[in-house]
Amino acid sequence: MNASAIIPTVAVEEDFRTRAHEALGDTQLRNNFRSAMDSLMTKRAASFSDAHEREHLRALGNAVRARALSKLPDLLEQLEHNLTRNGVTVHWAETVDEANGIVFSIIRAHEARQVIKGKSMVSEEMEMNHFLADRGIECLESDMGEYIVQLDHEKPSHIIMPAIHKNAGQVASLFHDKLGVEYTKDVDQLIQIGRRVLRQKFFEADIGVSGVNFAVAETGTLLLVENEGNGRMSTTVPPVHIAVTGIEKVVENLRDVVPLLSLLTRSALGQPITTYVNMISGPRKDHELDGPQEVHLVLLDNGRSQAFADSELRQTLNCIRCGACMNHCPVYTRIGGHAYGEVYPGPIGKIITPHMVGLAKVPDHPSASSLCGACGEVCPVKIPIPALLRRLREENVKAPDTPHKVMRGQGSKYSRKERFIWNAWAKLNSSPTLYRLFGFFATRLRALAPSNVGPWTQNHSAPKPAARSLHDMARAHLAKQGDR
Amino acid sequence: MSAKQNILAKLRNSLTGTTPVADNFDVELVTAPYTYAPEQRIAQLRKQMEAVHTEIHLTSGAEWPTLLAQLLQDRQLPSLLIAPTTPHGERVTQHWANNPTLPTLKAYDRPVEEWKAELFNDTPASLTTTLGAIAATGSLIIWPTREEPRLMSLVPPVHFALLKASEIRDNFYQVQQEFEWARGMPTNALLVSGPSKTADIEQVLAYGAHGPKDLVVLILEDQ
Numbered sequence: 001m002n003a004s005a006i007i008p009t010v011a012v013e014e015d016f017r018t019r020a021h022e023a024l025g026d027t028q029l030r031n032n033f034r035s036a037m038d039s040l041m042t043k044r045a046a047s048f049s050d051a052h053e054r055e056h057l058r059a060l061g062n063a064v065r066a067r068a069l070s071k072l073p074d075l076l077e078q079l080e081h082n083l084t085r086n087g088v089t090v091h092w093a094e095t096v097d098e099a100n101g102i103v104f105s106i107i108r109a110h111e112a113r114q115v116i117k118g119k120s121m122v123s124e125e126m127e128m129n130h131f132l133a134d135r136g137i138e139c140l141e142s143d144m145g146e147y148i149v150q151l152d153h154e155k156p157s158h159i160i161m162p163a164i165h166k167n168a169g170q171v172a173s174l175f176h177d178k179l180g181v182e183y184t185k186d187v188d189q190l191i192q193i194g195r196r197v198l199r200q201k202f203f204e205a206d207i208g209v210s211g212v213n214f215a216v217a218e219t220g221t222l223l224l225v226e227n228e229g230n231g232r233m234s235t236t237v238p239p240v241h242i243a244v245t246g247i248e249k250v251v252e253n254l255r256d257v258v259p260l261l262s263l264l265t266r267s268a269l270g271q272p273i274t275t276y277v278n279m280i281s282g283p284r285k286d287h288e289l290d291g292p293q294e295v296h297l298v299l300l301d302n303g304r305s306q307a308f309a310d311s312e313l314r315q316t317l318n319c320i321r322c323g324a325c326m327n328h329c330p331v332y333t334r335i336g337g338h339a340y341g342e343v344y345p346g347p348i349g350k351i352i353t354p355h356m357v358g359l360a361k362v363p364d365h366p367s368a369s370s371l372c373g374a375c376g377e378v379c380p381v382k383i384p385i386p387a388l389l390r391r392l393r394e395e396n397v398k399a400p401d402t403p404h405k406v407m408r409g410q411g412s413k414y415s416r417k418e419r420f421i422w423n424a425w426a427k428l429n430s431s432p433t434l435y436r437l438f439g440f441f442a443t444r445l446r447a448l449a450p451s452n453v454g455p456w457t458q459n460h461s462a463p464k465p466a467a468r469s470l471h472d473m474a475r476a477h478l479a480k481q482g483d484r
Numbered sequence: 485m486s487a488k489q490n491i492l493a494k495l496r497n498s499l500t501g502t503t504p505v506a507d508n509f510d511v512e513l514v515t516a517p518y519t520y521a522p523e524q525r526i527a528q529l530r531k532q533m534e535a536v537h538t539e540i541h542l543t544s545g546a547e548w549p550t551l552l553a554q555l556l557q558d559r560q561l562p563s564l565l566i567a568p569t570t571p572h573g574e575r576v577t578q579h580w581a582n583n584p585t586l587p588t589l590k591a592y593d594r595p596v597e598e599w600k601a602e603l604f605n606d607t608p609a610s611l612t613t614t615l616g617a618i619a620a621t622g623s624l625i626i627w628p629t630r631e632e633p634r635l636m637s638l639v640p641p642v643h644f645a646l647l648k649a650s651e652i653r654d655n656f657y658q659v660q661q662e663f664e665w666a667r668g669m670p671t672n673a674l675l676v677s678g679p680s681k682t683a684d685i686e687q688v689l690a691y692g693a694h695g696p697k698d699l700v701v702l703i704l705e706d707q
Contacts, residue, residue: 032686039687056513067505073495086671092488144693145684161684168686187688195694202694203604219669229638229680229695236634236672247491252507254666258514258657269683272532273621276695277675285671289633290596301487305494314498 016364019339029165033336036164040327043270044378061263062382064256065318072308075217075250076299082220086282088295096126099300103128103209103242106296107137110240112206116198118234119143119226120211121159121321122244122300124343125356128209139209142198142230144191151178157337159344160268160323165336198230208234208292212245213320214260215297218253222297224278225265232278241283241292247299248308248317260320263380267322303355303408310406312391316351318381323348325375325385331368340365347375351388359396360409366392439469511657518620518655525619525652526703532622536678537691539700545707549579552644555700556587556609563588565603565610565640567632572613572646592636603635609642616651618659623675624701625659634672643696645676648707 023029048054068075080090093099103126107115115132117123117139129150132139141150145162149155152174156162163171168185176183181193210231214223222243224231235241251257265271284291307313326332326346337345342353342362350365359366366389375385398411399419428434446465453462468476485493520528530540543551556564567573568591580586590607612632615625624645628634637643653659656675660666665673680695691697 036687050517053513053517056510060510060513063505063508067507070499070502070505073492073499076492076495092486092491094487094490098487142694143684144682148684161687163684164687166685168688171685187685188690190685191682191690191693195692198694199604203600218666221669227680228682228684228693230693232634232638232674233694236638247495253509254660254669255509255657258655258660261656262514273623273675273677275536275676275678275681277623277677279669279673280671281669281673282671285630287630288671289592289594289630290635291633291671299491301491301494305491305498308495309498311502 016339016341016362016368019341020335020368023335023339028167029336030334032165032167033333036161037327037333040161040269040323044267044324044327045270047266047270047272057259057263058380058382060259061320061380062318064251064260065320065381066315068251068256069248069308069314069317071252072248072250075252076247078217079215079220079250082217083222083282083297084220086220087285088220088222088282088297091296091298092301093298094301096300096302099126099244099298099302100128100131102296102298103244104132104135106240106242106294107132107207110206112240113137114201114205115139115207115209116142116201116205116234116238117146118208118210118224118231119146119162120209120244121156121343122211122246123209124156125300125302126244128244140198140201140205142201142234143226144194144228144230147194147198148174151175155338155343157345158323158326159321159346159348165338202230202233202237205234205238207240207242208236208238209242209244210235212243212249212297213264214257215245215250216254216257217250220281221254222280223257223261224280225261225274225276226278227269227271227275229276232276235278235280236291239292240294240296241280242296242298243280244298244300247301247304248319260381264320264322267324267378267380303357306407307352307355313351313355313388313406315383316348316355316388318383319348319352320381321348322380324378324380328374328378330370330372330374340368347385347389348383351383351385351392354392354407354409358409359392359407360412363396363409363412366390366396436471439471443467443469443472514657515655520619520654525654526649526705528619529617529622529652532619533678533699533701536622536681537699538622538678539698541700541702542705543702545704548646548702548704549575551702552576552611553579553583553586555644559609559642561587561609561642563590563606563608564644565590565592565607565636567591567612567636568593569631570613572611573631576611592633596633596635603639607640609644610636610640611644611646612636613646614651615663616653616659617647618654618656618675619652620655621675621677623656623677626674626676627670628672628674629670637674637676638695641692641696642698642700643679644700644702647701647703649703649705650707 091102129139141147148163157165172185212222213225265274283295307316325348329346332346371386373386395410396413400411442465449464451462615627617624679691679699680693681691682693683689
């Protein structure tokens with residue numbers, strides 16, 4: 001690897017560590033996350049009170065997703081065929097730039113100025129708000145949490161609860177400063193302020209943008225779940241609706257949605273169902289009185305086909321974006337979502353982001369985990385997240401001359417020194433003679449052990465070899481027994 | 485090559501030599517725990533919907549217009565949006581004709597573009613029917629039509645919904661099967677399980693986010 005490729009990697013590495021370190025020192029942030037995650041974990045547990053049902057449902061969810069992925073290209077074509085038949089225009093984009101270009105061309109064709117957006121993580125991947133703002137088009141978030149973070153020029157810190165890092169007092173100050181309303185910490189009043197502002201925006205908007213939770217190939221249906229009604233507003237009120245989604249979101253049959261929907265809402269918020277399940281199968285028909293006149297679907301790849309290419313990493317694409325893995329993650333709970341520096345935080349972010357931005361840009365993602373296994377245990381579609389993290393750690397240190405390229409940016413943490421040490425360690429532990437020799441010197445020269453061993457000694461005391469090795473003591477012990 | 489061709493080619497290439505995963509959908513799993521005796525269905529639905537602040541009234545095919553009028557007056561709602569050409573819309577019109585002091589009736593009888601401002605700013609309540617409900621999750625099934633359009637159950641702050649007791653089903657799977665949804669979906673189909681809500685600020689649950697602040701369900705026990 002040449003030097004120019006290493007430099008940006010190091011910069012990002014330091015960024016994550018610095019951000020994580022700062023987050024750990026932010027008491028307010030840590031309190032906000034701790035209490036929110038505790039509450040979300042309790043709610044999820046309560047909604048899956050029958051462990052037997054939960055485990056079978058997770059197995060079914062996994063099977064449904066695995067089946068969909070095993071036929072993905074065919075299902076995508078079937079979805080396009082059925083949506084087109086229903087009057088929906090389907091677009092394909094390999095990159096976020098292409099996807100933004102498609103959205104912008106639709107906006108231009110309608111000479112639109114105002115876009116209102118329901119919640120969509122894919123549009124966050126695209127940084128659609130920025131892209132459109134640069135072109136003089138207002139793109140406003142309408143999910144309450146998304147609206148709050150947008151108002152504060154922030155990004156979501158959680159995929160389900162975007163403003164979870166803020167408490168009511170912080171939202172109160174924000175609304176007071178930005179909207180000129182009277183300061184109030186009353187959550188009901190704050191929500192009513194948001195409702196008033198955004199109703200006007202729903203009313204005015206030329207284009208509504210949304211994500212998709214499940215795209216049903218069999219019927220050509222886009223299914224969206226939400227509690228607030230902003231998703232329904234965004235997809236029903238403006239004359240044009242653009243849905244953006246990843247290519248993995250397709251399921252084969254309408255019935256497949258039944259277990260996935262139950263797993264999604266219970267895992268995310270502990271709800272048996274969300275307030276609204278919105279199934280869209282087409283634009284307004286000629287004789288109908290409302291609904292968008294045009295519906296577009298943008299199918300985005302953005303690195304997903306790279307994950308798809310490897311049968312182990314493909315499981316990453318099972319994800320139904322419930323957020324349970326982050327709610328249960330000891331790392332996420334302590335550092336919050338922003339420290340990750342990317343669209344998807346937490347365990348799922350650590351395994352999906354490298355495919356989107358390249359492993360070299362997020363080299364610390366795979367190792368920012370204690371591998372405690374909580375994420376894998378709660379995942380409703382049984383993604384083996386800890387195993388995938390270990391796999392990414394391997395990809396992260398692959399030698400640059402490895403012929404098989406699994407992913408963009410692989411080998412970004414490769415170090416010849418580290419590789420040499422591991423090779424030496426392996427040799428040492430597989431050769432009895434070398435091992436004894438090492439033990440002999442390590443115990444006798446223990447006074448020479450370094451007191452500073454890099455990052456380890458920042459938080460731990462330095463390891464020091466014992467005066468006598470276990471071998472030595474065991475030998476002595478046995479000899480003593482023999483004397484008796 | 486187009487983006488579509490590139491994506492599909494990559495995906496197909498990755499699947500070379502593999503066989504699709506078999507479909508072993510376990511129907512029992514999504515139906516057995518969510519099956520109720522007929523006499524339990526209303527109670528189950530009620531429990532789920534009331535848990536999320538839905539107001540539920542038991543009434544009958546003969547009595548509901550009177551109850552509706554009473555509820556409107558109790559809430560001091562100045563008008564009610566109806567779908568005039570539906571059977572229930574006609575019932576309301578008829579009942580109102582005999583009671584001239586009741587709140588004004590508004591008809592959703594023209595494209596939304598012609599009265600969008602009035603719908604958003606001056607339509608405090610609406611009445612729609614439902615295709616039925618799902619007891620397991622406490623969800624109304626709403627399938628908007630030309631006569632009863634989508635925005636009726638979304639924009640007015642108070643939404644009254646009529647539900648025939650005989651049309652309460654057990655679970656979502658059963659509904660899909662009985663109505664043969666897989667063979668054809670309308671432009672928009674909805675499950676509505678309460679008034680609009682959010683917990684986006686500090687996990688505190690607040691009702692009336694963007695959709696209706698109140699959902700009032702009138703269950704017709706004899707129908």
